[in-house]
Amino acid sequence: MSFQVNKLFPLGKDETPYRKLTSDYVSVETFKGKDVLMVEEEGIRLLTEQAFMDINHLLRPGHLEQLSKILDDEDATDNDKFVAYDLLMNANISASGILPMCQDTGTGIVMGKKGSHVHVVGSDEGAISKGVFDAYDKKNLRYSQLAPLTMFEEKNTANNLPAQIDIFADGEDEYKFLFIAKGGGSANKTFLYQGTPALLTEDRMLAFLEEKIKTLGTAACPPYHLAITIGGLSAELNMKTTKLASAHYYDTLPTKGSETAHAFRDLEMEEKVHKMTQQMGIGAQFGGKYFCHDVRVIRLPRHGASLPISIGVSCSADRQCVGKITKDGIYLEELEANPAKYLPDVDGEELGGDVVKIDLNKPMAEQLAQLTKHPTKTRLSLSGPLIVARDLAHAKIRARLEAGEELPEYFKNHPIYYAGPAKTPEGYASGSFGPTTAGRMDSFVDQFQSFGGSMIMLAKGNRSKAVTNACKAHGGFYLGSIGGPAARLAQDCIKKVECVEYPELGMEAVWRIEVEDFPAFIVVDDKGNDFFAELNLG
Helix, strand or coil: CCCCCCCCCCCCCCCCCEEEEECCCEEEEEECCEEEEEEEHHHHHHHHHHHHHHHCCCECHHHHHHHHHHHHCCCCCHHHHHHHHHHHHHHHHHCCCCCCCCCCCCEEEEEEEECCCEEEECCHHHHHHHHHHHHHHHCCCCCCCEEECCCCCEEECCCCCCCEEEEEECCCCCEEEEEEEECHHHHCCCEEEEECHHHCCHHHHHHHHHHHHHCCCCCCCCCEEEEEEEEECCHHHHHHHHHHHHCCCCCCCCCCCCCCCCCEECHHHHHHHHHHHHCCCECCCCCECCCEEEEEEEEEEECCCCEEEEEEEECCCCCEEEEEEECCEEEEECCECCHHHHCCCCCHHHCCCCEEEEECCCCHHHHHHHHCCCCCCCEEEEEEEEEECCHHHHHHHHHHHHCCCCCCHHHHHCCEECECCCCCCCCCCCCCCCECEHHHHHHHHHHHHHCCCCCEEEEECCCCHHHHHHHHHHCCEEEECCCCCHHHHHHHHEEEEEEEECHHHHHHCEEEEEEEEEEEEEEECCCCCECHHHHCCC
């Protein structure tokens, strides 16, 4: 048998639209008769900085077009359309370059593929890290990375470093990059399953995938770009493939397999899984057809005894772009700088059905009395004060209760919004300030409600049965906010922000904010009803 090198991931022609950043920082020299592309550190730093600035404010045209099509689809529900319109409005605000599209501006992830005839004058990793640092320092982005001081103590690094940097040898005379800003919500919805070869029939595989896809829920801000990888030479290769596929990095793979054991996209399976997601009823966060924009299914070779399967998503903050450095200069994928052209001529106030206004200035008892009159899925408009607290603040307050102290009055008197803001731009009342994943606070709810707090909670995504039981026992409510439009909430709904407690926690401090016409839906009520439970998310 003769030997030949076959690529595991044989990508097709690169059709990416690029814009040129500069011709500087590159040159060509000769070494042993070969042309070598010389790249200065500053070129890589500049490319990285601009990439993370762009992807936190701009989206790919294809993503925006998919949102716009929801508004033209007669089969889309009112809630599908309301979410899609809000996300388009958010994209339009974010494109100004001031407020990032999501308050969770993500972990910096960079993959480089360096040609064998490319030489960097300096440190690749150092230049990439400095580019990430500069983007998060100069723009109104959030620092989300925590340094472990001990097994149980952590501290925010206050610069969003470290970044995840992977550099591979590939090709000859170009240096190619993929830049991703990955928020915690979508990262947390990446799952690996160690299946068995018995799943390799269509009916069994589809049944398996349907069960697992439902568990994604809505906490990561759908509509999703869903990716599935079946097979793989290792668990880590399988999961990495899913992450890259969710960013559409593998769109140009072959669509059929062969005996050379390369990866391929299964277009037929993609269509069947996408149709399945449209029939689940989950929709774009509050019921409907648009749980997913699209689906990518990648089939990989595998060891005969193993069948790793993973699923993952890119969320409504679909933040990635590619870049490249060649002898002609430094190039970055051209994202859509004018998303307004995707906004249809519709009245956003008419989308989503009737709206119930809730005055948050009224005593908590009166707010609860008004909410109990309405069923789940009711659309609300909130105006007045909210208390903002999430993971670290909840843990500190729980410690106070367990030490015999009282629950803070602000937890009793106001609804609790689970969120963590990005930096506040000059002249604005707030930085981007969308909801965080509610499920991370589930374990606190029964205890806090038993002390008269957290009676109304506001966040994104589905919650556990424990929260439904607590709300039924104590008379509480969980309200779902649209996950994704953090810039629009900051510009249009949040009028004032002040720190109440724990300023040392940075963005995880306890805040008091004033909101006006803040959109929400009743998800869990005081009677034991849970909108998401009706969908059997698992």
